Amino acid sequence: xxxxxxxxxxxxxxxxxxxxxxxxxxxxxxxxxxxxxxxxxxxxxxxxxxxxxxxxxxxxxxxxxxxxxxxxxxxxxxxxxxxxxxxxxxxxxxxxxxxxxxxxxxxxxxxxxxxxxxxxxxxxxxxxxxxxxxxxxxxxxxxxxxxxxxxxxxxxxxxxxxxxxxxxxxxxxxxxxxxxxxxxxxxxxxxxxxxxxxxxxxxxxxxxxxxxxxxxxxxxxxxxxxxxxxxxxxxxxxxxxxxxxxxxxxxxxxxxxxxxxxxxxxxxxxxxxxxxxxxxxxxxxxxxxxxxxxxxxxxxxxxxxxxxxxxxxxxxxxxxxxxxxxxxxxxxxxxxxxxxxxxxxxxxxxxxxxxxxxxxxxxxxxxxxxxxxxxxxxxxxxxxxxxxxxxxxxxxxxxxxxxxxxxxxxxxxxxxxxxxxxxxxxxxxxxxxxxxxxxxxxxxxxxxxxxxxxxxxxxxxxxxxxxxxxxxxxxxxxxxxxxxxxxxxxxxxxxxxxxx
Numbered sequence: 001x002x003x004x005x006x007x008x009x010x011x012x013x014x015x016x017x018x019x020x021x022x023x024x025x026x027x028x029x030x031x032x033x034x035x036x037x038x039x040x041x042x043x044x045x046x047x048x049x050x051x052x053x054x055x056x057x058x059x060x061x062x063x064x065x066x067x068x069x070x071x072x073x074x075x076x077x078x079x080x081x082x083x084x085x086x087x088x089x090x091x092x093x094x095x096x097x098x099x100x101x102x103x104x105x106x107x108x109x110x111x112x113x114x115x116x117x118x119x120x121x122x123x124x125x126x127x128x129x130x131x132x133x134x135x136x137x138x139x140x141x142x143x144x145x146x147x148x149x150x151x152x153x154x155x156x157x158x159x160x161x162x163x164x165x166x167x168x169x170x171x172x173x174x175x176x177x178x179x180x181x182x183x184x185x186x187x188x189x190x191x192x193x194x195x196x197x198x199x200x201x202x203x204x205x206x207x208x209x210x211x212x213x214x215x216x217x218x219x220x221x222x223x224x225x226x227x228x229x230x231x232x233x234x235x236x237x238x239x240x241x242x243x244x245x246x247x248x249x250x251x252x253x254x255x256x257x258x259x260x261x262x263x264x265x266x267x268x269x270x271x272x273x274x275x276x277x278x279x280x281x282x283x284x285x286x287x288x289x290x291x292x293x294x295x296x297x298x299x300x301x302x303x304x305x306x307x308x309x310x311x312x313x314x315x316x317x318x319x320x321x322x323x324x325x326x327x328x329x330x331x332x333x334x335x336x337x338x339x340x341x342x343x344x345x346x347x348x349x350x351x352x353x354x355x356x357x358x359x360x361x362x363x364x365x366x367x368x369x370x371x372x373x374x375x376x377x378x379x380x381x382x383x384x385x386x387x388x389x390x391x392x393x394x395x396x397x398x399x400x401x402x403x404x405x406x407x408x409x410x411x412x413x414x415x416x417x418x419x420x421x422x423x424x425x426x427x428x429x430x431x432x433x434x435x436x437x438x439x440x441x442x443x444x445x446x447x448x449x450x451x452x453x454x455x456x457x458x459x460x461x462x463x464x465x466x467x468x469x470x471x472x473x474x475x476x477x478x479x480x481x482x483x484x485x486x487x488x489x490x491x492x493x494x495x496x497x498x499x500x
Contacts, residue, residue: 025304027179032300033310035183035337036292040066040081040315041326042334043292045207050087051284052094053102055208058082059319060215061283066312068274070305074266075251077258077302079292079311080274084147085246085379086285089239097231100221105232105239106285107220110275112240117268125248125264131363132387134350135370136249139383141346142375144291148335148342151202158199159332166190166336181300183337190333204334205327210319215281240272243287245381247271250288254297290380294341362394396427403428403452405435415444421451424459432462438469445470450481460493 040062048058062081069080094102152159169186194201222228251267275285296302296311318326349355356364369390374383403422410417418436422428436445447466454460467477482490 029306032302036311037314056211070309073270074263082286103220107279108236109239113272122264131366135367139374145342162332247288425455426458429459429462454486
């Protein structure tokens, strides 16, 4: 039999995911998921406090988000769970209207995300410039570190040597072996030390009581009326936008780290479905978790959906089966892991003197503004929007000066030819009207646009204004050299726009 023949057994083996074909991959993914699950517990509890709900609500949300997105999400190995950004958005709903309205908000936000994903909102990511992405990453690292500061202030003195010991294990243990993730080793070692020595330090159990049973699906306890919709819709839309922004930015970051591509449209729709599922299970919703994703991808080396799925499953197993053991984990161990994540996430090359000397000033300004806004608002989505708008303004100002007008007298003296070069749009065309000599030019004027392109109505209106000013002096204007798109736009709008 020829070796080129594909047997059923070979075909089935090809369909198996990487983690089933390679035991090493399976081990890496499972251990990475365990580390993420341990790191998720105190985070989910903290975000529950922000949202004003019972800690179990945040843990349930992390479980359903992770398990659902592991199957239908567009970015492998990315972790989605309850997040602080979402908690901040929905907290007023719970505070002012009750938990039932919060659940309804989560479900409607998921529906909005599915719709936005289907409409192609993910394509807007192409308009996020690199300087904003660098600012996003650096701000993220700062926020991750700042989130650990409360765990390092007003605490018993043994916390500090424990954190230092945890950091030492995270740095030096990978030099010994990478078979077991260093964060898992650090967490286990510090837990054993504190329990065996009876060291009294803050633990995971101090954050809140862990759930003792699985979540049960159900409908939100709200009246299904138009009034309910008007109450929850604004919060749901805000949650949908914030969740998609953070998830898509995180997906792009993971793409860069792993040098792989992901489906942003599938991720957007997947986030929506995950939030709908989470809402029906009484969770507080969520989105991609950047810190835990960095633990999974960058620290633990996970690359498949298995790590995300296992993280969600382990989270519930740890809470329900091993709750007493998990409650004894010192917060110092998790702080050490997150500090290392913050250090590894920050783009140190972006602030190196050599880089800053070569980087255009505009891009440095955009990066700094993005960092400042994100850190000031603790909202990555707002920082990205502000940074992108700043980049657009700087770009518009830069290209506005690229349009030029040069006058060349005609051979017979009765004609002046103006050669216009560059891109004509609202910024560059504003100065166009003042570049012509209306009083002294001859009776015939030719405007040559062979080296220019008309992009918008503002440019057409500017050309109409030039023709009008010459016409008021009894002079004629001929526009030549238009490329096909420019001629089409000029033909449709010329004479139809008000001239000032």
